[in-house]
Amino acid sequence: MRIILISLFLIPLFGGAQGIRPDIDHVIVIGVDGMSPDGIQNANTPTIDSILKVAAFTWKCQAVLPTSSSPNWASMIMGAGPDKHGITSNAWQPHKQTLELECEGTKRNGKPSGMWPTIFGELRRQKPDAKIACFNDWLAFNRLFEKGVVDKQRDAILLQAASHHGYKGITRMASNYFKKKKPNFMFVHLDHVDHAGHHDGHGTQAYYDAVGVADEMIAKIIEAVKASGVAERTIIIITADHGGKGHGHGGDSPEEVNVPWILTGPSVVNGELSVEVNTYDTAATIAYLLGIKAPDCWIGKPILQAVAQ
Numbered sequence: 001m002r003i004i005l006i007s008l009f010l011i012p013l014f015g016g017a018q019g020i021r022p023d024i025d026h027v028i029v030i031g032v033d034g035m036s037p038d039g040i041q042n043a044n045t046p047t048i049d050s051i052l053k054v055a056a057f058t059w060k061c062q063a064v065l066p067t068s069s070s071p072n073w074a075s076m077i078m079g080a081g082p083d084k085h086g087i088t089s090n091a092w093q094p095h096k097q098t099l100e101l102e103c104e105g106t107k108r109n110g111k112p113s114g115m116w117p118t119i120f121g122e123l124r125r126q127k128p129d130a131k132i133a134c135f136n137d138w139l140a141f142n143r144l145f146e147k148g149v150v151d152k153q154r155d156a157i158l159l160q161a162a163s164h165h166g167y168k169g170i171t172r173m174a175s176n177y178f179k180k181k182k183p184n185f186m187f188v189h190l191d192h193v194d195h196a197g198h199h200d201g202h203g204t205q206a207y208y209d210a211v212g213v214a215d216e217m218i219a220k221i222i223e224a225v226k227a228s229g230v231a232e233r234t235i236i237i238i239t240a241d242h243g244g245k246g247h248g249h250g251g252d253s254p255e256e257v258n259v260p261w262i263l264t265g266p267s268v269v270n271g272e273l274s275v276e277v278n279t280y281d282t283a284a285t286i287a288y289l290l291g292i293k294a295p296d297c298w299i300g301k302p303i304l305q306a307v308a309q
């Protein structure tokens with residue numbers, strides 16, 4: 001009896017070799033550029049609709065200001081806002097960092113990266129054997145994380161990208177990779193919804209059609225996860241960098257600032273989240289799920305309400 005009691009105390013205190021969440025060892029983020037809550041609510045999205053029946057979600061995840069792409073993708077993977085990581089516009093480049101950083105990530109070789117630590121770099125540093133992948137429709141996404149820390153990185157196929165159909169190749173490559181390699185962390189970025197927002201306008205039929213296409217891409221990725229055999233150990237987060245208004249984004253209106261944040265997979269507590277969720281909480285949530293320590297300088301917090309404790 002005494003032995004059993006001791007074991008019961010020891011397990012939660014020290015955890016297993018796999019970390020805080022021994023039930024989860026794969027996280028996929030599907031980031032759809034410019035996909036607003038309104039987009040999901042008004043487009044034909046059968047896959048997201050069925051996910052919502054089992055997911056933890058909010059329509060009010062807060063993007064950071066300005067609501068442009070680089071500051072927001074960066075905050076999502078860096079666990080902090082532009083005041084900390086210094087990425088305030090799409091003009092940012094790693095060698096043009098103007099802010100004195102209070103902490104710094106590391107490249108694959110262990111040398112300082114010259115940029116704020118991301119979930120990609122931290123996972124690599126703390127779990128050198130982790131399998132990490134990034135498939136991004138927008139080329140400039142690459143520069144937002146530490147050099148060399150991912151095992152696989154692919155951009156959109158050029159011809160498809162030129163016609164704003166890069167999502168096709170990205171989805172196919174990401175799905176195939178997940179099925180074969182079962183990465184512990186995979187980021188999938190799709191760009192076409194933002195193009196529709198700029199070209200045709202947010203809230204137009206063309207925009208909703210683009211969200212419908214994103215839903216089809218998400219269905220393909222989920223199919224691949226099911227075929228991989230690790231679905232019951234995989235969490236998927238569906239989110240966006242910003243919403244939009246009229247033909248763009250960048251401002252501080254609710255239409256631009258509120259983004260969907262949908263988490264689905266094992267142990268997920270179904271329902272709308274009552275806690276505040278910021279886009280920079282995404283990195284901290286992934287760190288928690290994959291059992292690594294979030295760097296002290298991150299201000300994001302894991303959204304614990306989303307998963308059974």
Ligand SMILES: [Zn+2]
Nearest residue numbers: 033034069241
């Ligand atoms: Zn964007």
Ligand SMILES: [Zn+2]
Nearest residue numbers: 034194198249
């Ligand atoms: Zn845009």
